[in-house]
Amino acid sequence: MSFSPLISQLIDSLRILPGVGKKSAQRMALQLLERNRQGALKLADALQQAMDNVGYCKLCHTLSEEELCPQCAAPNRDDKLLCIVESPLDVFAIEQTGYHGRYFVLKGHLSPLDGLGPESIGIPDLVKRIEAAEFEEIILATNSTVEGEATAHYIAQILASKNLVVSRIAHGVPLGGELELVDGGTLSHALAGRRPFQ
Amino acid sequence: MSFSPLISQLIDSLRILPGVGKKSAQRMALQLLERNRQGALKLADALQQAMDNVGYCKLCHTLSEEELCPQCAAPNRDDKLLCIVESPLDVFAIEQTGYHGRYFVLKGHLSPLDGLGPESIGIPDLVKRIEAAEFEEIILATNSTVEGEATAHYIAQILASKNLVVSRIAHGVPLGGELELVDGGTLSHALAGRRPFQ
Numbered sequence: 541m542s543f544s545p546l547i548s549q550l551i552d553s554l555r556i557l558p559g560v561g562k563k564s565a566q567r568m569a570l571q572l573l574e575r576n577r578q579g580a581l582k583l584a585d586a587l588q589q590a591m592d593n594v595g596y597c598k599l600c601h602t603l604s605e606e607e608l609c610p611q612c613a614a615p616n617r618d619d620k621l622l623c624i625v626e627s628p629l630d631v632f633a634i635e636q637t638g639y640h641g642r643y644f645v646l647k648g649h650l651s652p653l654d655g656l657g658p659e660s661i662g663i664p665d666l667v668k669r670i671e672a673a674e675f676e677e678i679i680l681a682t683n684s685t686v687e688g689e690a691t692a693h694y695i696a697q698i699l700a701s702k703n704l705v706v707s708r709i710a711h712g713v714p715l716g717g718e719l720e721l722v723d724g725g726t727l728s729h730a731l732a733g734r735r736p737f738q
Numbered sequence: 739m740s741f742s743p744l745i746s747q748l749i750d751s752l753r754i755l756p757g758v759g760k761k762s763a764q765r766m767a768l769q770l771l772e773r774n775r776q777g778a779l780k781l782a783d784a785l786q787q788a789m790d791n792v793g794y795c796k797l798c799h800t801l802s803e804e805e806l807c808p809q810c811a812a813p814n815r816d817d818k819l820l821c822i823v824e825s826p827l828d829v830f831a832i833e834q835t836g837y838h839g840r841y842f843v844l845k846g847h848l849s850p851l852d853g854l855g856p857e858s859i860g861i862p863d864l865v866k867r868i869e870a871a872e873f874e875e876i877i878l879a880t881n882s883t884v885e886g887e888a889t890a891h892y893i894a895q896i897l898a899s900k901n902l903v904v905s906r907i908a909h910g911v912p913l914g915g916e917l918e919l920v921d922g923g924t925l926s927h928a929l930a931g932r933r934p935f936q
Contacts, residue, residue: 543830546788546803553784556777557755557766568755569788570827573801577789579754584785586751590744590767591775591782603771605744629768632741 547573599669601662602628602645611635611643618642620676624666624695626683634681641679644669649687650694658694667698677705684711745771797867799860800826800843809833809841816840818874822864822893824881832879839877842867847885848892856892865896875903882909 543551547569554565572580596602597609604610611617611631621641625631631643647661658664670678678699682688696706712730713722722730741749745767752763770778794800795807802808809815809829819839823829829841845859856862868876876897880886894904910928911920920928 544792544802544804544808546784546792547801550784550788553777553781554755556770556774556781557752558769559762559765564757566827566830567757570801570825571756572754572785573788573792574825576754579751580785580789583751583754584782584789586744586748587770587778587782587785590748590771591778594742594744594771603745603768604742606742610742627768628772629764632764 543569597645600631600643600645601647601665602631602643619673621679622670622673622675622677623679623681625681626688626691630681630683642673642675646682646691649682649685649691651687661691663695663698666695670699670702670704675704677707680706680708741767795843798829798841798843799845799863800829800841817871819877820868820871820873820875821877821879823879824886824889828879828881840871840873844880844889847880847883847889849885859889861893861896864893868897868900868902873902875905878904878906 543566550569550572551562551565554560554568555562560568590605593605594603595605597604597612598607599612600609602609602611606613618641621639622644623634623639623641624644624646625634626646626649628645631645634643644666646663646666648656650656650658650661678695680692680695682691692708696708699706710729710733711726712733713719713726719727741764748767748770749760749763752758752766753760758766788803791803792801793803795802795810796805797810798807800807800809804811816839819837820842821832821837821839822842822844823832824844824847826843829843832841842864844861844864846854848854848856848859876893878890878893880889890906894906897904908931909924910931911917911924917925
């Protein structure tokens, strides 16, 4: 037995969502059909509209349906600071810290094995963006993974000749973290990056 | 900061899916926008089509876009057996056992506190269905929860006066289950329901 064709098609389509397997997709499809058809129609509409209209901000390359995203369009942000991240979700994460400079969003990180070189992740555009503006500090906020570190190093090298402060976000023990649960690599960073007690 | 309006709308709409919270919805929305716009459009279309066209089978009340679901329309199934379940997903589960009779799908279980009495879950239709056909055995396959048991008892009472075998699916230790991990209630059922060793 299988579900009727339209239900099967819905279940298969739901499986493109990250983290949704066969069982979850079945549960989602039947729950929508039995309890929330209006919500499902709204979701269909939201998907359609977002896919048709959301493009990329022409300055920072984050996802945006306007030519400029809200962070690039805001007139009252610090034009001396540029924060470089790997994805639009990272912009959201950093915004929550109260950071008030500008952003540049790479298309992921350098990954030669996957054929992702500097051009593929948008580094030439980043250089153009930096040359066209008057930043004083560039903050490298790529992920703290091997690829993220490599990407940060690569960008730092490219920018070395320019008259800019290039900084990297700090690595260390997370707030609320217990030492015995923190891995050795993080702990080395935390020790090496120690600061005078205030 | 918030996402741009269309992205926010998409994130909010994704949260109607069961098991999807704020973080998952953000990840889903951005992954679809960045990596799989075609899949997202296909999902929008599948949602629209399913919500517009899927109704209920007029015999067994499972979800179906045809007047009769595949199980009710099949001519070569056992017309003497009727299996009563709580939801369309249960039909799918029981089909996997190789069961080859007919089905009736309730709209959930009796739950007086939520205002769900016999009429709300479709018991009058069930009685009509049984009276119109010539079943010999009715299998109560409602869930093994307090409400599921109550629903099974209620239906058994109603059917007591009719000349029918009314049975309940067995409760016991699941296959591969270790005794020390099985709860006391299940174990009592397993003991009480013991059978001659073959």
